[in-house]
Amino acid sequence: MTVHAPISPVAGCSDPVREPAVVRQRGQHAVFCGLTGIIWMHRKIQDAFFLVVGSRTCAHLIQSAAGVMIFAEPRFATAIIEERDLAGIADAHEELDRVVGQLLSRRPDIRLLFLVGSCPSEVIKLDLSRAAQRLDKRFNPDCRVLSYSGSGIETTFTQGEDAALAAMVPSLPAKAATSPASLLIVGALADVVEDQFRRIFADLGIGDVAFFPPRRSTELPAIGPGTRMLLAQPFLAETARLLEARGAERLAAPFPLGVEGTSAWLGAAAAAFGIGQAAFDAATAAPRERAARAMARYRPELADKSIFFFPDSQLEAPLARFLANEAGMRIVEVGVPYLHRQHMAHDMGLLPAGTLITEGADVDQQIDRCRAARPDLVVCGLGLANPLEAEGLNTKWSIELVFTPIQGYEQAGDLAELFARPFNRKQRLGVQLPASATAPAAARTGGAPCN
Amino acid sequence: MQLTVWTYEGPPHVGAIRIATAMTDVHYVLHAPQGDTYADLLFTMIERRDRRTPVTYTTFQARDLGGDTAEIFQSACRDAHQRFQPAAMLVGASCTAELLQDNPAGLAAALNLPIPVVPLELPSYQKKENWGASETFYRLVRALLAGRATAHATAGARSERAPGTRPSCNLLGPTALGFRHRDDITEVTRLLAALGVDVNVVAPLGASAADLARLPDADFNISLYPEIADVTVRWLERTFRQPTVRTVPIGVGATTDFIAEVIRVAGLDPAVAERVIPSRLPWYSRSVDSTYLTGKRVFIFGDATHVLAAARIATEEMGFTVVGIGTYTREFAREVRELAGKLGVEALISEDYLEVEARIAELQPELVLGTQMERHIAKRLRIGCAVISAPVHVQDFPARYAPQMGFEGANVIFDTWIHPLMMGLEEHLIGMFRGDFEFSDSATPSHLGAGHGSHQNHAAEQPGDAVVVPAALPEPVATTTAEPPAVAAEPSPFVQPVPVMPPAATGASIIWAAEAEQELRKIPFFVRGKARRNTERFATERGVGLITVDTLYDAKAHFGR
């Protein structure tokens, strides 16, 4: 089933929000497409394979984003559409069947195959949901076949995970209506973080806890009206909607970044399961105190420094909340690819009043604002990081925040350290850049600045 | 449809970006969805460029498709012109926009921008990166020389160089993201200066649009990277009657030939050749410590230019035995096939990474000269490797001066190629002392990179990423007692390095006796794979089920070294 996650989820919410200033723009973006999610999704679901149906560009994107060639034969690949497929010389569906057959005979260990749609497959209207149904009939039960879109015209960066999870929701077994309440954590987390949360939930006395996506595609959590879900990631609009449609109840909370976020997030679960304050404190006091201690080391390095976010992963608002409230940073601008007001309500509510949030910003204009503001730290994508460093700005690659375990108490200090490191580096580096390397582009080339 | 795991080349518009980025004042407006902006980081991260790539992506979305993507494209052109004020603009479509048929050429022309606007037609579903770079360079040169070309056609023959003036040439082909292009042009410029030849323009790397308009001022052209420059130099030959120097000066022999060709084309006194500082390679290769290089079996894979050059160096200048060569550059497959024929090996013309891996596993060379892809293959197979060609990685942009071309390039190549072999030898010597408590056999050989040991436990946790031996692999590479995984972490800004398991057992029914296994361990690890494979083949052919120490030595006697 193809899931078309909208680029801009509809606004409208019931949660209370202390409204920050939200500005919406149109213009050129510099954000990856949803295919990128394959990089961490295939690590998470260890028996799943992601087959992109797309162009050489799609293959090159994943390869470039994956850090290239680290795996021998990774659990992702691209079926590259060729001229003959477009010209109708070859039937695209027959071709796809052939490629999938070839793939699965090579990889008998695969239990779940995702056909991942791309811009080209969508523009030529290649119906991957139909293909998935057909192939699923052929390979089930050895291998399930599902489909979703990771295309750049439908999804931005982390929305790929949303689309993949949403595609899995209909396969989740139904929970008996009478079964007791259970907790479902939704969104890919590093295994180590999952295990930490599992221990805390056990200490809280919440026994029936499942994580979605599971580590193996065959260990699907059952779901139904007794399910209470906590979103671990801020980009799961469609997945949450489908889970709610199957009876799950979303527990509204900020995202589990930093001490404050993690406590409130766990607190939402505790409240839903009727766990009292004393029990909550008993289960969380030790890690909370540890996290506060770990944070304290970095706070002096971050306090009062200004920070500017370019849109990237959707994690921007919760990160800004963490950095403002727990590290004392000053937020200049929070760029987000799109704003899901409902899921983001608590984090936005905790942001300093009047914080500027820009949605879907035009990248060139945003660079102008950033240059004018000259923040102490810029959080941006890899395409911008070195050019901004060369202008003397301090940067932090945003993509690292998606690939590094940052959630929960034990990671709060690590998260702060990621932002402190650029300052640390700047302080250590006494070596001077030669004049030629710092001169603006225009001076070096004699022409107009071509950046 | 083509099932693709890794690609050697990106799509053709990435080739166009390499041209635009190489130049100082050319901007590219690319009709493309947002995900295609990933291309920027190839330049800003891998090449560590300190400026944004001069590309505007229109980043249209699904909701724009029914409406006016053409208007989005036009306003992107207008805005880009206003903001960046380039001297020339390239316009075109990526794979997705190609399907929309918005006609970027017509749309851009309708804007009447006051600069040359060069439309690119790069068929994404047929062509690849190098072709795209070559085509873009050609279109740009033609467009910027349109006026002079007509003038020249009416002017007739090329005027003779005035007596007493120094000859001048253009260096054509170096691009952004090229393998050592940055240092090659410095080295070749120095070499030409020693010969008394001036460089009129280097392009596209570092050139402006105005520089391209000056190309005909040179007496001749040098095609440094035929993959990029060949089409353009042919047009310059036809249009301006500029002769071309085609020898690519990689290696001592090729550099000597290059010098001779430059002298001939420029009409210089042959004695000027002596002004060039020679390479140390010829003596180093003869020095007695290099005896161990003789007859080393090497496999060579990469772009055609670098493969052809490497094969000549390997055979004539290092004394290696080339056991296989191949390229992913289909445009120059004929040249590679010809050379393979001369070397008595079969050429592998392929973009299929798994096929290349299977070939290397089958041939068990002692050294692989390849791209970053082959480096990873070699690491897994525990074979030494040196990188000779794109596709590139961050480590192919070293801080130090490291050209491939000219005599200094030959020095660099000598050092680079023998490094893995020398380290292999060193590891063996260390291995001889492995009984001593300081040494542990499980330690990672240093030339295979650091940080590997700590990942073994991850490997165990991630069985999903075990290497699956390609189906095409004719023989098992390793049996049940596989070597420890030999993959070191790449410094990746994106993912934590993920280790790879050794090739899985492929069901060989042969058993190694404990003493034979012990004996095998005494063989240097860099030939151990070959010894194991030969012994197993020997045993299989003779129906021997249990390999003993005798079988091991029988096989050794049978196969020789």
Ligand code: SF4
């Ligand atoms: S934006 Fe579209 S065409 Fe580009 S890589 Fe992503 S899915 Fe492929």
Ligand code: SF4
């Ligand atoms: S090492 Fe990995 S991350 Fe670094 S440039 Fe190469 S591919 Fe990219």
